[in-house]
Amino acid sequence: MADQAFVTLATNDNYARGAMVWGKSLRNHNTSKKLVALIGPQVSEPCQSVLKRIFDEVRVVDVLDSGDTAHLAMMKRPDLGVTFTKLHCWTLTQYSKCVFMDADTLVLSNIDELFDREELSAAPDPGWPDCFNSGVFVFCPSMETYGKLLQYCTEHGSFDGGDQGVLNGFFNNWATADISKHLPFIYNLSSIAIYTYLPAFKQYGGNAKVVHFLGKTKPWSYAFDPKTKQIAGSVQEAATHSTFLLDWWTLYSSAVVPMLQEQYGDQPFHSGCVEFQYSDMVTFQSAQGEGPSALVHAQALESQLSSEERKQKWEQGQADYMGMDSFDNIKKKLDTFLK
Structure with a gap:
């Protein structure tokens, strides 16, 4: 339908x-819906030009800020x-x-069926499943609802300092009122949570339709060698x-870098696509089995962590589920303890 759209938000060039x-x-998965990008005034002209080639509508909006430094500090996410x-x-x-879908999501198959859902449909947040994650949700545009949301912000603020706290506060019966508004996790698979229940990921992960790169480190924070299909960045x-x-x-x-290069022309532009040495990189084994596995390299680095550092990583939800803290290793420890 021409009056239905996927919407995202980018407040700077990285999110753009x-x-x-x-x-x-x-587009690659043949959506029949319109694509709309809301962007902040900080998004550069070259990025705006590329967005206009991909999206049906690009709209510049004022940047709202909760100003809730206390709760944002609690989450260690002032951004x-x-x-x-x-x-x-x-x-x-x-x-x-x-x-609506956050700009740090990636669509893995056609998801037009989401438009069969009603407002406000969303998937549970992996950190607190009685809250929905606001990275993917179905909604019906309305100036009346927009006004009520702003009023709610003024009167109640946000319990986490961000939009997720506001939206869960406003749509506060999501957890209990209507199960049809609970999207399956495969529509908002949180990338940093996929190994917290490894057997389930092995069972259902292949059905994922949307992956959400949660956390402070986003895909564009890494570097990539297109020739060798290798990525450099934080192992953890x-x-x-x-x-x-x-x-x-x-x-x-x-698909994106060539368009950006065309727009930037002779201007300095760092795409993140570089050639790098093995000592600088974390290599991954792709679905086709190309390239060495990151596991050995990750375990070598992880072994250098003290027990106190490992404890802190666990408390921060950053356990190394691909290495020392893998499902098999945890099972071995438990078996030894029980014996």
């Missing part, structure tokens, strides 16, 4: 690149304040129904979603 990859992934800008999506009243976070990260970089380097 994420939006470009997201838009391309939807999340501007995610309040996401509320602008309710002003897209030329559309009858929309699906990258090892948890290596295949998905490789998918993101393959699409970005092949």
Whole structure:
């Protein structure tokens, strides 16, 4: 339907690149819906030009900020304040129904069936499943709802300092009212959570339709060698979603970078696609079995951590589920303890 759209948000050039990859992934899977990008005034002209080639509509919006430094500090994510800008999506009243998706998501198959769902449909957050994760949700644009959301922000603020706290507070019966508004996890598979229940990921992970690169380190934070299909970056976070990260970089380097290079011309531009030495990289084994595995390299680095550092990693939700803290290793420890 012409009056239905997928919507995303980019407040700076980094998130704009994420939006470009997201838009391309939807196009590659033959969506029949419109694509809309809400962008902040900080997004550069070259990035805006590329977005306009991928999206049906690119709209510049004012950046809203929760100003809630206390809760954002609690989450160690001061950058999340501007995610309040996401509320602008309710002003897209030329559309009858929309699906909002964060710019750090990647679409793995056609998901047009989401438009059969009602407002507010979303998937559970892996950290607290009675809250929904606001990275993917179905909504109906309405100036009345937009006004009520702003009023709610003024009166109640956000319990986490970001948009997720506001939206869960406003749509506060999501957990209990209507199970049909609970999207399956495969529509918002949190990349850093996929190994916390490894047997389930092995059972259902192949059905994933959307992967969400949660956490502070985003796909564009790494570097990538297009020739060797290798990625450089933090082992700790990258090892948890290596295949998905490789998918993101393959699409970005092949479909987005050429358009960006065309727009930047002679201007300095760092795409993140570089050639690098083995000593600088974390290599991943792709779905096709190309390249060495990151596991040995990750374990070598992890072994250098003290027990106190490992404990801190666990408390921060950053256990090395591909290495020392893998399901098999944990099982061995438990077996030894029980004996």
